[in-house]
Amino acid sequence: MAYETLTFDVADGIATITLNRPDFANAMNKAMMYDLFAVALECDSNPAIRAVILTSNGKMFCAGGDLKEFAGQGDAMPAFITELATILHAAITRLQRMDAPLVIAVNGMAAGAGLSLAAAGDIVIASDEAAFVCAYTAAGITPDGSSTYFLAKHIGLMRAKELVLTNRRLSAREAADWGLITKTVAADQLMVEAKSIAAGFAEGPTKAYGGAKRLLLNAFANTLETQLEDESVSIGNLTRGHDGREGIEAFAARRKPDFKGS
Numbered sequence: 001m002a003y004e005t006l007t008f009d010v011a012d013g014i015a016t017i018t019l020n021r022p023d024f025a026n027a028m029n030k031a032m033m034y035d036l037f038a039v040a041l042e043c044d045s046n047p048a049i050r051a052v053i054l055t056s057n058g059k060m061f062c063a064g065g066d067l068k069e070f071a072g073q074g075d076a077m078p079a080f081i082t083e084l085a086t087i088l089h090a091a092i093t094r095l096q097r098m099d100a101p102l103v104i105a106v107n108g109m110a111a112g113a114g115l116s117l118a119a120a121g122d123i124v125i126a127s128d129e130a131a132f133v134c135a136y137t138a139a140g141i142t143p144d145g146s147s148t149y150f151l152a153k154h155i156g157l158m159r160a161k162e163l164v165l166t167n168r169r170l171s172a173r174e175a176a177d178w179g180l181i182t183k184t185v186a187a188d189q190l191m192v193e194a195k196s197i198a199a200g201f202a203e204g205p206t207k208a209y210g211g212a213k214r215l216l217l218n219a220f221a222n223t224l225e226t227q228l229e230d231e232s233v234s235i236g237n238l239t240r241g242h243d244g245r246e247g248i249e250a251f252a253a254r255r256k257p258d259f260k261g262s
Helices: 030-045 067-071 074-097 113-119 147-155 157-166 172-178 187-202 206-217 224-238 242-253
Strands: 006-011 014-019 051-056 102-106 109-111 123-127 131-133 183-185
Touching: 006 030, 014 030, 014 187, 030 074, 051 187, 067 074, 074 113, 074 206, 102 113, 102 187, 109 113, 113 123, 113 131, 113 147, 123 172, 123 187, 131 172, 147 157, 172 183, 183 187, 206 224, 206 242, 224 242
Parallel strands: 014 051, 051 102, 102 123, 109 131, 123 183
Antiparallel strands: 006 014
16 A cells, blocks of 8 residues: 555564655654554554564654644644544554554654654664654644653653753753663664664564553553553463463473464
C-alpha cells in the first residue's frame, strides 16, 4: 500500500516507518495522522512484524502539528483539531499496546507532537544533533499525543512542568540525562544502531515483549494487588505458547532459545 506522507517497509521481521514530509519539517497534517494510524494498525495486526522502527526523512524528526493547515480551518478549527488528535491518539495507542517493541530513531528536532511521538517509544535513540522542545503553550494550546502521560512518567512531574510551561529546549544529551530518551549516538550511526536493536527484538519472544509492555503501562495506575494479579495472569498465559515453554526449556538445557514470536 502506498502512503502520502510516510514510507512503510517490512523486511526480516522489522517494519520501518519513515515520516516523509521533509520540505514541511515533517509536520503532522491530516494525511500524515491517518497514514500513521493505518501503519500502526498493520504493525499491531501482522504477526510477521516483530519489531518496529520509526524515524523520519530530512533534517527534522517532526515539527509537531501542521499549524498552517490548522489555521486554514477557520471556525471549523476546533472540530478539525479534535479529529486529528483522536486519530493520532489511536495510532499511539496501537503502537504502545502492540507486541512488537517500538524503536524510535530521532534524527533531528522533535517539537510539539514530534516530542510526544518520541516519548511514546519503547526504546528511543537520538542523534547527538537532535533536540527536543514541547512548544505547545508557545502556540497557546495544550499538549496532545501522550506527552502529558509519558513526560511525567519518564522525567517526573516537576521537570515535565518545566518543559511544558517554559518550552525549554533540551539537547539530545540532556534528554538522555533526564531519562526522556534511552541514549544518544553519533548522527551517522543512528540508523545502524536502530536496526541493530530492532534486529535483536525481531529474534526475540514477541509475545513476552508485548505482555511486558502492557504491564509496565499500568505500573503507575494499579494497586499492588492488581498489578501482581496481572503479572500472574500474564506469565501463566505466556507458558501456553511456544516461546514461553521454549525459553524455559532452553534455559534449563543451557542452549540458545529458538523464539518464533508466538
